[in-house]
Amino acid sequence: MRLFPLRIVPDDTSFDFIRFRRISFPISAMLSLLAIFLYFHHGLNFGIDFKGGILMEVRVKSGAADLAKMRATIAGLDLGDFQLQNFGAPSDVLIRIAEQPGGEAAQAAAKQKIHDALGNDVDYRREDVVGPRVSGELLYKGILGMFAAIAAILCYLWFRFEWQFALGAMIANVHDIVLTLGFMSITQVDFDLTSIAALLTILGYSLNDTVVIYDRIREMLRRYKKMPMPELLNVSINATLSRSIITHVTVAMSLLALLLFGGQAIHSFTATMMFGVVLVGTYTSVFIASPILIYLGVGATRGQARGDAAEEEEPEPEKPTTKSPARPAARARR
Amino acid sequence: MLYFARWKAAAILLTALIVCAFAVPNFVSKDTVKNWPSWAQRYVVLGLDLQGGSHILLEVDAADVRKQRLEALRADVQKTLREARIQYQARPTVRGNAVEVRIRDGQNFQTALEKLRGLSQPITNNIIGVTGQQTLQVTDAGGGLFRLAPTEEATNDRIRQTVDQAIPIIERRVNELGLVEPTVQRQGVDRILVQVPGLGDPKRLLDIIGRTAKLEFRLVNQNVSPQNVPPDSEVLCETRDQSKTDVKPPLCEGGSPVVVYKEVLVEGGNLTDAKAAFDQNNQPVVDFTFDATGARKFGEVTQENVGRPFAIILDQKVISAPVIREPILGGRGQISGNFTVQSAGDLAILLRAGALPAKLTPIEQRVVGPGLGQDSITKGEYASIVGAALVIIFMLVTYGLFGFFANVAVAVNVGMIFGVLSMLNATLTLPGIAGIVLTVGIAVDSNVLIYERIREEVRHGRNAIPAIDAGFTRALATILDSNITTFIAAAVLFFIGTGPVKGFAVTLGIGIITTLFTAFTLTRLIVAYWVRMVRPQRVPI
Numbered sequence: 001m002r003l004f005p006l007r008i009v010p011d012d013t014s015f016d017f018i019r020f021r022r023i024s025f026p027i028s029a030m031l032s033l034l035a036i037f038l039y040f041h042h043g044l045n046f047g048i049d050f051k052g053g054i055l056m057e058v059r060v061k062s063g064a065a066d067l068a069k070m071r072a073t074i075a076g077l078d079l080g081d082f083q084l085q086n087f088g089a090p091s092d093v094l095i096r097i098a099e100q101p102g103g104e105a106a107q108a109a110a111k112q113k114i115h116d117a118l119g120n121d122v123d124y125r126r127e128d129v130v131g132p133r134v135s136g137e138l139l140y141k142g143i144l145g146m147f148a149a150i151a152a153i154l155c156y157l158w159f160r161f162e163w164q165f166a167l168g169a170m171i172a173n174v175h176d177i178v179l180t181l182g183f184m185s186i187t188q189v190d191f192d193l194t195s196i197a198a199l200l201t202i203l204g205y206s207l208n209d210t211v212v213i214y215d216r217i218r219e220m221l222r223r224y225k226k227m228p229m230p231e232l233l234n235v236s237i238n239a240t241l242s243r244s245i246i247t248h249v250t251v252a253m254s255l256l257a258l259l260l261f262g263g264q265a266i267h268s269f270t271a272t273m274m275f276g277v278v279l280v281g282t283y284t285s286v287f288i289a290s291p292i293l294i295y296l297g298v299g300a301t302r303g304q305a306r307g308d309a310a311e312e313e314e315p316e317p318e319k320p321t322t323k324s325p326a327r328p329a330a331r332a333r334r
Numbered sequence: 335m336l337y338f339a340r341w342k343a344a345a346i347l348l349t350a351l352i353v354c355a356f357a358v359p360n361f362v363s364k365d366t367v368k369n370w371p372s373w374a375q376r377y378v379v380l381g382l383d384l385q386g387g388s389h390i391l392l393e394v395d396a397a398d399v400r401k402q403r404l405e406a407l408r409a410d411v412q413k414t415l416r417e418a419r420i421q422y423q424a425r426p427t428v429r430g431n432a433v434e435v436r437i438r439d440g441q442n443f444q445t446a447l448e449k450l451r452g453l454s455q456p457i458t459n460n461i462i463g464v465t466g467q468q469t470l471q472v473t474d475a476g477g478g479l480f481r482l483a484p485t486e487e488a489t490n491d492r493i494r495q496t497v498d499q500a501i502p503i504i505e506r507r508v509n510e511l512g513l514v515e516p517t518v519q520r521q522g523v524d525r526i527l528v529q530v531p532g533l534g535d536p537k538r539l540l541d542i543i544g545r546t547a548k549l550e551f552r553l554v555n556q557n558v559s560p561q562n563v564p565p566d567s568e569v570l571c572e573t574r575d576q577s578k579t580d581v582k583p584p585l586c587e588g589g590s591p592v593v594v595y596k597e598v599l600v601e602g603g604n605l606t607d608a609k610a611a612f613d614q615n616n617q618p619v620v621d622f623t624f625d626a627t628g629a630r631k632f633g634e635v636t637q638e639n640v641g642r643p644f645a646i647i648l649d650q651k652v653i654s655a656p657v658i659r660e661p662i663l664g665g666r667g668q669i670s671g672n673f674t675v676q677s678a679g680d681l682a683i684l685l686r687a688g689a690l691p692a693k694l695t696p697i698e699q700r701v702v703g704p705g706l707g708q709d710s711i712t713k714g715e716y717a718s719i720v721g722a723a724l725v726i727i728f729m730l731v732t733y734g735l736f737g738f739f740a741n742v743a744v745a746v747n748v749g750m751i752f753g754v755l756s757m758l759n760a761t762l763t764l765p766g767i768a769g770i771v772l773t774v775g776i777a778v779d780s781n782v783l784i785y786e787r788i789r790e791e792v793r794h795g796r797n798a799i800p801a802i803d804a805g806f807t808r809a810l811a812t813i814l815d816s817n818i819t820t821f822i823a824a825a826v827l828f829f830i831g832t833g834p835v836k837g838f839a840v841t842l843g844i845g846i847i848t849t850l851f852t853a854f855t856l857t858r859l860i861v862a863y864w865v866r867m868v869r870p871q872r873v874p875i
Contacts, residue, residue, distance in 0.1 A: 008732060011789070011793055012793070057706065059705070104393075104695045104696060104697050105695070107699075108540070108696065108699070112537075115537075123703060123705060124701070124703055125702070125703040125705055125706035126700075126701065126702050126703060126706050127536070127699070127700070127701040128699070128700045128701075129696075129698065129699040129700070130697075130698050130699075131695075131696075131697040131698060133393070133697050134391065134697050134698040138832065141830055141831070141832065142831075142835075144830060145826060145827060145830035145831055145835070148826050148830060149822065149823045149826040149827065152822045152823075152825075152826055153819050153822050153823060156818060156819060156822055157819070160815060193831075193832070193833060193834050193835050194765055194834050194835070194838075196831075196835060197765055197827065197831070197834065197835045197838045197839075200823050200826075200827055201772060201823070201838075201842070203823060204819065204820040204823035204824070204842075205820070207816075207819045207820070207823075208776075208779075208816040208817075208819060208820050209816075211812075211815050211816045211819050212783065212812050212815075212816050215811065215812040215815055215816075216812070219808075239790060240786075242786050242789070243779075243782050243783055243786040246732060246782045246786070247775070247778065247779040247782050247783075249728065250725050250728060250729070250775055250778045250779070250782070251772075251775040251779075253721060253724040253725055253728060254721040254724070254725060254771045254772065254774055254775050255721075255771075256721075256724075257717045257718070257720040257721030257724060257771070258717045258721065258768060258771055260717070260720075261713060261716045261717040261720055262713055262714060262717040262768075263709065263710060263713035263714070263717075265383070265706075265710055265713075265764055266764055266765070266768055269765070269768060270768070273772075
């Protein structure tokens with residue numbers, strides 16, 4: 001019956017994640033500040049969805065594209081800021097033209113000029129024209145969507161857990177978004193509508209992860225009335241560690257496939273997701289979302305008010321000390 | 335947790351099977367599906383980014399609507415005062431966002447105010463009936479000056495109506511082009527979204543749907559020069575190329591100025607038919623036919639003005655101004671004016687479909703060529719297969735037989751996603767494919783949560799069957815919580831997002847529901863049957 005089950009993570013790990021908060025919190029704070037600095041210094045590379053303008057993807061009908069010649073042709077049209085870059089194959093070129101002054105009609109006119117200039121040497125694979133009115137709205141709606149999603153999720157967590165958990169999840173969330181924005185700022189990937197979708201998915205995933213651990217913490221809180229908080233958190237994280245790692249390996253594999261073979265169109269989307277879900281999301285739920293519960297006062301009064309008899313209330317089979325002698329180390333080190 | 339009544343097991347399997355079966359039409363040739371009952375003919379529609387096509391968002395020009403409204407109001411004021419025999423000092427004029435009129439006689443002020451107030455009407459609404467708001471705000475500025483301003487609500491109401499009127503007209507125009515499955519839908523208050531899969535010439539599409547196509551017949555004022563135009567006339571341009579938008583009076587660069595009377599004698603609204611044809615010189619022309627009213631008016635006008643040039647005007651541009659040689663009484667006419675075969679055909683389409691009630695501006699335009707769409711599909715498929723293969727192997731390696739169970743559950747899950755998408759005739763976009771790939775991640779996670787919990791229970795000293803049972807019970811609570819949070823994110827994205835974001839939200843949302851279904855029923859069912867068959871002494875994970 002047994003095929004080849006593999007233990008990716010050994011049973012009964014007992015890493016002291018909570019102690020690590022003394023390192024992880026300052027690191028996260030620094031990284032967040034760095035991300036905010038980058039965000040204001042470099043800014044995001046807003047795509048035409050939010051900035052307005054024209055985006056064209058063209059493929060030269062024969063051979064590789066002569067970028068220099070194309071650049072000269074378009075520069076001759078006097079359309080203001082523009083960018084040319086190879087996009088995937090050497091024959092494919094992505095052309096971005098800044099929003100034209102003069103409202104909606106001016107965008108269409110500019111597009112026509114490019115058509116006339118490039119003529120029949122190229123195939124127009126994609127053409128997006130976004131006018132000033134729409135772009136502003138899209139940005140507003142995107143940001144609104146993000147805040148609405150965070151608010152809705154928090155309400156749910158508040159309802160399902162205690163307020164401290166909701167707050168902890170929110171801090172973790174903001175941390176995720178800030179770091180991911182920093183990543184987008186460094187790499188200067190196009191920030192467009194799909195980036196908003198990526199950010200929200202990262203949010204969802206990170207929360208998903210946080211909720212799995214919180215769920216366990218809540219369970220432990222109910223079961224072990226006397227266990228000190230740092231140890232309880234450590235036990236919870238260690239218990240879910242194997243799941244966290246296996247899940248993230250599978251998600252990373254799916255994303256890797258998308259990243260390598262999904263084509264240019266979703267490249268920035270998957271790259272952002274990779275960073276957000278695999279790197280930040282996992283780290284956050286383990287090193288930020290869980291330890292922060294201590295500071296938010298979850299279980300602050302435990303172990304003091306009750307007498308020693310409380311120890312006997314613990315259900316026997318789940319009592320961790322009976323099965324894993326390594327664990328009390330966490331308690332001792334505290 | 336591990337016991338299933340027979341009917342329950344049957345219901346679970348049947349549900350999964352039926353939902354998956356809805357995905358079948360996507361994989362069978364269209365000709366075969368045609369013979370199936372109509373409820374079975376459901377597909378996943380490929381988004382424009384995958385099959386190529388044009389996406390155009392049009393916005394009603396509010397300024398144009400307001401201008402028309404004020405012009406009509408000015409005429410109404412004039413008519414009302416005339417009928418009430420109230421004399422005005424100066425003709426009603428449009429000033430800013432209002433019509434102003436100055437009454438001559440002091441004793442008439444009160445009557446005038448009452449009469450003008452009578453022009454205002456309550457705004458009604460389909461949902462709540464009378465809204466308590468009025469269409470006009472009439473103010474007495476003193477000294478006999480009255481100001482009538484349309485209220486903001488009235489203007490918005492008018493814009494909404496304009497969109498309602500414009501949609502069927504655009505539909506007719508697009509349908510006349512003979513395109514496959516175009517969609518024309520309202521977006522928000524003042525916008526219309528036109529989506530047309532796979533048209534080769536996006537420029538022509540925009541040309542057809544974006545033009546107002548207001549056809550007017552007016553007399554040419556021959557007595558004056560364009561530099562000196564009397565108030566009853568205006569300068570318009572005659573151009574050879576109708577598609578050129580930058581030819582504007584008074585200079586008309588690239589065309590020639592024509593002075594025409596402002597009075598519109600016959601309108602395009604009176605047309606019943608228009609079609610492209612050739613004249614005796616074999617030049618493309620547009621033949622048109624008037625309805626009874628139009629034919630009578632056209633007959634009268636041509637009878638009275640033999641020998642004078644008659645301007646045919648489309649969207650404030652003179653197509654041609656032929657001299658009337660003889661009265662045209664049959665209600666049929668011909669427009670000639672430097673057409674190509676295509677432009678004559680397009681004009682005929684526009685005239686048949688009717689004029690748009692106001693100017694529409696394209697504010698967003700996205701075109702994907704069919705080549706790129708095909709590339710995206712191929713790449714998306716390839717990436718999905720590679721991703722799935724990696725996950726399948728990983729699960730087998732990690733969990734052995736239970737990994738195989740998980741893979742079955744995930745496969746059924748993906749089948750169900752496609753089934754639900756087909757049932758809803760939902761649109762699959764590239765971000766949508768990304769959503770499915772991520773759902774696979776979530777679906778795998780639900781299995782991982784269960785199995786890890788079982789492992790834990792075993793470690794805590796439970797026997798195989800109680801451990802499996804407890805593992806499911808405990809893990810499912812967690813799965814529910816974590817999936818609901820992700821589902822909330824998907825729901826918010828769906829309601830607030832647009833375009834690509836929405837497509838992503840749809841597949842993610844559906845994926846979460848099917849994941850919950852498979853985790854709570856199918857995976858459990860498979861494991862339960864395995865337990866019953868094998869009666870395991872130890873858990874093989």
